[in-house]
Amino acid sequence: MKILVTGAAGFIGFHVCNRLLEQGHHVVGLDNINDYYDVQLKYARLQQLGISKDDAAVFLKHTSSRTYPHFSFVKMHLEDREALPKLFASENFDVVCNLAAQAGVRYSIENPETYIDANIVGFLNILECCRHHHIKHLVYASSSSVYGLNTQIPFATNHQVDTPISLYAASKKSNELMAHTYSHLFKFPTTGLRFFTVYGPWGRPDMAMFLFTDAIVKGQPIKVFNNGQMARDFTYIDDIVAGVVRIIEKDTTPRTTTNQLYKVYNIGNNNAVKLLDFIEAIETHLGTTAQKHMLPMQPGDVAQTWADVTDLMRDYNYKPQTPISNGVKAFINWYKTYYNVT
Template sequence: MKYLVTGTAGFIGFHVAKRLLERGDEVIGVDAINDYYDVGLKYSRLEDSGISRDEVSDHLRVVSKTFPRYTFVKMDLSEREPLMTLMEEAKVDVVIHLAAQAGVRYSLVNPDAYIQANIQGFMNVLEACRHFPVKHLVYASSSSVYGANKQMPFSTDHSVDHPVSLYAATKKSNELMAHTYSHLFGIPTTGLRFFTVYGPWGRPDMAMFLFAEAIRKGAPIKVFNHGQMERDFTYIDDIVEGVVRVVDKPSTPDKDWGISPRTSTSYAPYKVYNIGNSHPVKLLDYIHALEKAIGKTAEKQMMPMQDGDVVSTYADVTDLSEDTGYHPKTKLEDGVRDFVEWYAAYYAANLPINAL
């Protein structure tokens, strides 16, 4: 199979592309490599996949030295024509759209970036799939769409009409846009609502990265809502396993939808899944696991709740498990240890690591 994977210099896209390549698929990777966080980390991910930083330039196709079936193109998806040209020439079977402007809090200070990347960029992806038909479009949504909902665990059949951040609103919009194109043009689309992904090569703006850096430097870590938070932390390998399982199972019309309408399916070839660990962890327990892996106690600075944030996330993954056999396997302690080992090696921070 031939895949177009967007966001391959990003955390999840990098891991998904490598998984597909390792099983023998052909991948065209696309990423704008913006400066939302350290571009050095993004280029390091590419280099780990055999893409030389020195060769990367706008719209230039670079072939991996490690994976001959991997081609990378630096491209801003909000620019329509370069994507259309690529899709016309590449003739891919499946698109996995993981590129986006991430971050809840950043959307409060730079909302335009989210409209440009998450709305305009996704519009161009949909148009590309319309004009150059694919067997399946899989795209990243987010657990943030559940917003003000307090009913746990979060089910894909719950209402997601009350977002509490612009980031969440753009992801909800993506799901609506995808349904429209599934209805109008018969494009099989599947949205994945990711729940707090962590692990090696993770994003520096995420809690684990921020906490590890603060602990290493002896600086206090900010613990929001005075530690009264829960997250459905999901290890990257489990996320990738779920993505690949979904990719291999294109969405189909729900024949019973007219009798019993659901928000996660449709009469059109459209589907939305939660993809998480389905086992929420208290923030302080998460911090304790990180302290144990590093071998150093954190100085904790208790803070009030942040605007745009939610107290808890908890994924109901029943549909995903029933349809694909997805079952997350990684224990928090193991995943945290793997992250710390990668972090220490990548930054040469000489962190003491305890055996867990």
């Protein structure tokens, strides 16, 4: 198939592109390479996909990979209402995997406009392009943050998600509502994936795995919020990618009614891990004890996440299988290599 992957320079997007190319698909990657976190890491990911920094830095330049004959990249804003439709018209995509978004719960408190531009206006642009260019399937990133103040554990997709506690979460809930509308009105399949705390090699510097490892290596204290009384459904990147690619590759022809066309799934490890246990795994593989700075809960954060992935297991035979210890070891090995830490 020919697949558009937005957010291709991002953590999950980069890995999804890699796996799709290994599976023999033609992939076009799109990213605006914003500076929410270190852009050098984004360029380094793209270099792994055969796109040079010089080429990737130029807006609207469509560059072919030097490594993968079936991969190309274009730097573009999702909300560009002239350029994105032109890309769809010229490339004739079969499937769109929309992983691009302004990420971050805490950042949304200080920079709300960015989330409306990328996550609302940008997503509408994606939906309109899918509608007018007869895309067979739109797979898009939602988030576990949509559960907000929901207290039922584990989180299930039939739970109420009307109490978001960050603008990021509200934008992701909006994406799900918008996708439902387009599936209903224009009869094309959409599948939303509520990601649960993804970690692994090439991971984001603003996420716990990276922050903790980086601080411990540098001999700095780590910030442990809610005095360590947190739990997360930490999910290793390979398990996430396996699920995403399986969804992309599955035939959607049998999906005909609105209930079938519009789907939302949790995608996680199906197991809540205490934050202090996660930190202990990092300490074990680094051979160092962390200096812990205990802090109260931050605004917009939740104490626990835990994904019920029963429906994803049923419909796609999804099986997360990477133990925390193995995943943490893989991340630390990558971190040491990338940053030349002995």
